[in-house]
Structure formats: C-alpha cells, structure tokens
Amino acid sequence: MRTDEVKRMRILVAGGDGFCGWPTALHLSKRGHEVIIVDSLIRRKWDEELGTQSLTPIATLEERVAAWKELTGLEIPIRIGDLTNYEFVESVFREFEPDAIVHFGEQRSAPYSMIDREHAVFTQVNNVVGTLNILFAIKAVKLDCHLIKLGTMGEYGTPNIDVEEGYIRIRHKGREDVLPYPKQPFSFYHLSKVHDSHNIMFCCKAWGIRATDLNQGVVYGLWTPETRMDERLYNRIDYDGVFGTALNRFCIQAAVGHDLTVYGKGGQTRGFLDIRDTVQCIELAALHPAEPGEFRVFNQFTEQFSVLELAQRVQRVAAEMGLKVNIAHLPNPRVEKEQHYYNAVHTKLTDLGLKPHLLSDDLLRELIETAQRYRDRVDFKVIAPTATWR
Numbered sequence: 001m002r003t004d005e006v007k008r009m010r011i012l013v014a015g016g017d018g019f020c021g022w023p024t025a026l027h028l029s030k031r032g033h034e035v036i037i038v039d040s041l042i043r044r045k046w047d048e049e050l051g052t053q054s055l056t057p058i059a060t061l062e063e064r065v066a067a068w069k070e071l072t073g074l075e076i077p078i079r080i081g082d083l084t085n086y087e088f089v090e091s092v093f094r095e096f097e098p099d100a101i102v103h104f105g106e107q108r109s110a111p112y113s114m115i116d117r118e119h120a121v122f123t124q125v126n127n128v129v130g131t132l133n134i135l136f137a138i139k140a141v142k143l144d145c146h147l148i149k150l151g152t153m154g155e156y157g158t159p160n161i162d163v164e165e166g167y168i169r170i171r172h173k174g175r176e177d178v179l180p181y182p183k184q185p186f187s188f189y190h191l192s193k194v195h196d197s198h199n200i201m202f203c204c205k206a207w208g209i210r211a212t213d214l215n216q217g218v219v220y221g222l223w224t225p226e227t228r229m230d231e232r233l234y235n236r237i238d239y240d241g242v243f244g245t246a247l248n249r250f251c252i253q254a255a256v257g258h259d260l261t262v263y264g265k266g267g268q269t270r271g272f273l274d275i276r277d278t279v280q281c282i283e284l285a286a287l288h289p290a291e292p293g294e295f296r297v298f299n300q301f302t303e304q305f306s307v308l309e310l311a312q313r314v315q316r317v318a319a320e321m322g323l324k325v326n327i328a329h330l331p332n333p334r335v336e337k338e339q340h341y342y343n344a345v346h347t348k349l350t351d352l353g354l355k356p357h358l359l360s361d362d363l364l365r366e367l368i369e370t371a372q373r374y375r376d377r378v379d380f381k382v383i384a385p386t387a388t389w390r
C-alpha cells in the first residue's frame, strides 16, 4: 500500500510515553493517522523507585508533543491518567471515539514483577484491570473499535515442539479441534499477559469485540526516523538490571567497559525484533483489523537468537571498534531453561507486508556509539540483576 493510499484512522495509543509507545505514536501521526496518547507517566516513577534513568535523556511528554508540532505541524493530544481508573478510560473513549486502540500501557518488566509480593500483585492488578477497563469501554462506547493489544512471546514459554501463532490443531481420542496454544509463562509479568489474553478472547466471543493480540518478542534498538529528528523526540532506552533487556543491555555494557551479563549458560533462545519493526507491525495490524468477534494472534518478532549468540556478536562488533569486552556467565537469577529447543512460527505479519529490519552489525555499532555518547549517565550500580525468581 502506498503512503498516499493509507486509510486515515483515529488511533488511541495507551502507554504512548514508553519505549515502544512513543515511536509508534510518532510513526502513526507521520503516516497521517489522528493519534491521541494516553499515559499515567508511571514508567518515569519506576525509574525513581529503582534509582535509575534512561541512557538517553528524554523530554517530558508535554515537551515531546510540543516539539513534534513545531517540527511537523502535526498535533498529538495527550491525556494523563491511569488505565485502572474506569471513569477516566471511558471518558477518553467518549471524547475520542477511536477506530483502534493500541494498548502498550502495562508494567512490562519480568524482574520488576518478581521483586516481592507487592510488585507481583501490583503488576497483575495494573495489567489485568487496565485491559479489562479498556474492554468494558469498547463495549460501552464503540464496539467496532479494534483492540490491538501488546502481548508477549513469553506467554508460550519454551516447549519442546514448535510454537504456533496463537492456536494449535489437536487430535485427541479420535476428535479434532483448534485450541489456544498452551501457555507456560516465565514470570508474574508474563502471567499477566496470559490472563489478559484469556479476558480478551472471552470478550471477543461474548460481545463481538475485534482484537489482535501481538505476542511480541524482545525489542532491541532505539532509533526510528521520527525519534532521531530532534533531541526532544529521543526515545528512552533502559540498561538497568530490572527494565533493561538483553541485546540493548549488552551494547550499553560493551560501550562502558562492563562485562556482558549472560545469565547462566546463555542458551536461552527468544524471538527478537527491531523497534522500527514494532512500529511497522502496529500499523499493519491497524490497517488490517480483526473481524468483529475475532480474537486474532500474531507472533511479532523477526529472528530468533540465543542470549549467548547475541553477547558474542556484540563482543565481535565491539572488538572491531577497538573495545575489549568480556562475557560473564552470571548465576541465573531466573528459573528458566538455559538450553532448549525453540522454533516459533511468525508468518502472519509477513503475510500482511512486514519488511523486517534484520539485526545488523551497523545497528549494534550505532547502539554502542550512542551509549558511548551518554556514558556519563550510566550508573554501574544498577546494572547487576537484583530480583531473583527463587
């Protein structure tokens, strides 16, 4: 589809101040959609709680959207509020009447959810109640609004058979059915996504809601064409032991001379994707909505890697840049398989037209260079993992 042929939609981006939500909101706005951001700004408070900050300096949400307007003439209204407050969610729905809601607005760190009972309960209440409120607001205000929900590949765990896209055909005692793929999530956070999936599936069946569950892999990278336009549009990138994710952490560690923190053997294999593909996938899902009553599941990642493979690749690229980097095998703070079979299907987004940005040495080099530029903002004390699963 050419840019000038794109259907203009009203899209509500919940969690639009976060790592995936901010670049997505800008991309959708640039592509001509009418975008509104809803966020409670709680992610910025978790940084304060954990004594950390984004590697890159980030402007306030108000400064971000003002800069966007100044640079492009495009307006992105913002509404600050908590998705667990139903009156707030319904009022935003009544005001904006979205064609689609992209729901990024959850607590997304597995380690954060494993800190203690309080953080586990908070994560599940925040995520499950927020999603339920969105489902009820869709039912009350605009039943044909397409819910595009960020799920996670971690809902499936690492079974010893191929992971299918949401559903699996099972033959049992001479009968056959297509059933939701079995879930073996890795943490209380990943469990919250499973609970969400079940609630959404039920509402699709009961009320005829249309929904797409995007089981996203680990996102890496930082820059999109829009976020690099101006310092006030910079995206956040996490490197700490609670919110930082594997590949981004390794690049930042390489830049500041910290050993690469591989947990255990490092054979843990996951699906990964570039942040530029996250924004592309969201737009593809929005332009091709699920049918009324359909609970559609896409596996949103582009390549599989083991953690050790990624650490070795970062080590090689860093060496080419003249940086000597060691790989440390830390005792694994998590309970997970460190060597296992993994093969996950991911064809549905490609069928819709996804043109993936596969992992390149150039991207790793650029991430390492970005981290070198902001090395003064890196606090070595927050790099080690602190939350344990046991």
Ligand code: NAD
Pocket: 014, 015, 016, 017, 018, 019, 020, 021, 038, 039, 040, 041, 042, 043, 044, 081, 082, 083, 084, 103, 104, 105, 106, 107, 108, 126, 130, 150, 151, 152, 153, 216, 217, 218, 219, 220, 245
């Ligand atoms: P993030 O923490 O950077 O952003 C989430 C945003 O949601 C934050 O701005 C936060 O303030 C907001 N938020 C959280 N709870 C809220 C609430 N109750 N009300 C209003 N706003 C709330 O996370 P991210 O990395 O951008 O992830 C976005 C989504 O994508 C999450 O649902 C996450 O589970 C999913 N996801 C992320 C990754 C990844 O690697 N980052 C991978 C797979 C899936």
Ligand code: USQ
Pocket: 108, 109, 110, 111, 151, 152, 153, 154, 155, 190, 216, 217, 218, 219, 243, 244, 245, 246, 247, 249, 261, 262, 263, 264, 266, 268, 270, 271, 307, 334, 336
């Ligand atoms: N790991 C290391 N060293 C590190 C960090 C992580 O070895 O320094 C390992 C972990 O043990 C795990 C794997 O790398 O085996 C992935 O961990 P991660 O922290 O990069 O990602 P994860 O906890 O799975 O969570 C992230 C996002 C989450 C999203 C998920 C997608 O924070 O929101 O849902 O990726 S997925 O992994 O597909 O479930």
